[in-house]
Amino acid sequence: MSSPLIVRERERPSGAPPLSQAQLPERTVQDSLVFATVPLGSDGAIRDLYRSFLGTVRVGRLMEDMDLFSVWTCRAFLLYPPGYFPLIVTAYVDEFELTPFLPQPDQDIRLRGRVTWTGKTTLEAEVRMEQLKGEDWRVLTKAFFVLAARTLHNEPMEVNRLRPTTPAEEKIVAAGNQRRQRRFELADDRSLLQAPTSEEYAMLHSNYLATLAGGDLSPACLPETPRRAGCERLSESRLTTTVFAHPIDRNMYNTVFGGYIMRMAQELSSANTYLLCNETPILRYISYIAFRRPIKIGTLMILHSMMTYTEGNFEQLQVCVEVMEPKTGETVTTNVFYLTYQTASLAPLVFPDSYSGRWSSLLTSPVLIASFAAVVYVLG
Structure with a gap:
């Protein structure tokens, strides 16, 4: 019908x-x-x-x-x-x-x-x-x-x-x-194409030093330097889930309904925060949801969640939605989310383990950082 x-x-x-x-x-x-x-x-x-x-x-x-x-x-x-x-x-x-x-x-x-x-x-x-x-x-x-x-x-x-x-x-x-x-x-933001400022370098270096638990800090020993408790690498703060796009979740164009994607991203990021903080988080704000292209029914949806920044008992998570065509293996990013959670206890300090991790994750768009800071100021 x-x-x-x-x-x-x-x-x-x-x-x-x-x-x-x-x-x-x-x-x-x-x-x-x-x-x-x-x-x-x-x-x-x-x-x-x-x-x-x-x-x-x-x-x-x-x-x-x-x-x-x-x-x-x-x-x-x-x-x-x-x-x-x-x-x-x-x-x-x-x-x-x-x-x-x-x-x-x-x-x-x-x-x-x-x-x-x-x-x-x-x-x-x-x-x-x-x-x-x-x-x-x-x-x-x-x-x-x-x-x-x-x-x-x-x-x-x-x-x-x-x-x-x-x-x-x-x-x-x-x-x-x-x-x-x-x-x-x-x-129109192009912050990821610009060299980091001295303030951004100082912030990252301060965060890095906060992860060290002492010991020999000579360059040769840094890879083996013990990490302070309550610190997480960005690569270890990830959580991924993969689901097929089924017809029950379609819209009028036979593509996936946007609200379903939003629910999947929120529930994945909530579970990710729960695992890293060992307690139930409360969602406080979503800074940015972009729908770059529709998702066709029958494709694989791969959702990647990562804790990119923390301050006090607030956590910002990024969720990227990728779509894979099973027959060709082609993968494209279709959606990006930035969600801010609050926990009762202090959040772990996350630190990058690569140059791209530093600037594409910790130092995201200034508009997003400003939104995160506003939430922390109002609710913190």
């Missing part, structure tokens, strides 16, 4: 030209405001899907729901003449923030979405998850999703222009423009 969305796309009159943004009615933030409920408190079967082995809520499941709900939010915003209906795909996730309020597994969760910025063929949707505490709705997570409108043939499709109608909406749109500029800066 064909999907209703595909049927509506095919109903576009033969030979009808694509619509330009000027031909579409302007829309407001209020036009896109939608709500939904995750019935954890009222549906036991649903609750079991979201409950972890510790009795807490699986954050990866919530991330998956937020990605799906961002598409629904854009659907509420878009308004086309009969016969025109775009498909919406996730291109980027920005500022995925988790508040100090941890989700309770026996209470319903409310999702709230609204469109906060539009380009020519892309939209930004803010999605929040909230839970009732007394008489107040407390925000659990908040994220901004950048989505692209496409035709059935994967061609760009122009979207309605967002028009602010109140001073509050003007601030919302202005903040959306600032995030758009930040994304451009991050995409």
Whole structure:
């Protein structure tokens, strides 16, 4: 049975030209405001899907729901003449923030979405998850999703222009423009092509000395110098998993649903942090999620998690998603994640064991380091 969305796309009159943004009615933030409920408190079967082995809520499941709900939010915003209906795909996730309020597994969760910025063929949707505490709705997570409108043939499709109608909406749109500029800066970052500064050298050298446990520090003996307890090499901080991309996880284009990739990356990085810190971590922030290319059904998904930086009891992990074509052996990177966790105890000090490890891992983009530092400052 064909999907209703595909049927509506095919109903576009033969030979009808694509619509330009000027031909579409302007829309407001209020036009896109939608709500939904995750019935954890009222549906036991649903609750079991979201409950972890510790009795807490699986954050990866919530991330998956937020990605799906961002598409629904854009659907509420878009308004086309009969016969025109775009498909919406996730291109980027920005500022995925988790508040100090941890989700309770026996209470319903409310999702709230609204469109906060539009380009020519892309939209930004803010999605929040909230839970009732007394008489107040407390925000659990908040994220901004950048989505692209496409035709059935994967061609760009122009979207309605967002028009602010109140001073509050003007601030919302202005903040959306600032995030758009930040994304451009991050995409144009060339820090890995530049020589490290003296401050960066000093930081790495200080971290290296902190890993030594004494003994003979002459150059000839450094490879055998004992390491201080609580230190980990980058190469020893990795965790990898490999899964096939199955049809149950597909989207409208027969490629893997972005929310499923997000859940897999979060659960792998959480397990990696648990193994290195010997305790259950709490996800605090996701600095960067890039969807570089779609993942076809039937390919192998290889997820690599690595702890790249620690400070106090905060840990930053990088998750790279690679796709391998089983028949040819060709491997390409499709997604990159940077996640910040917090533990009750001090995190191990990670140190590189190669030049590339120093600069591609410890000294990532300045924008990402700034995000990590902000989280540590606010929550530390």
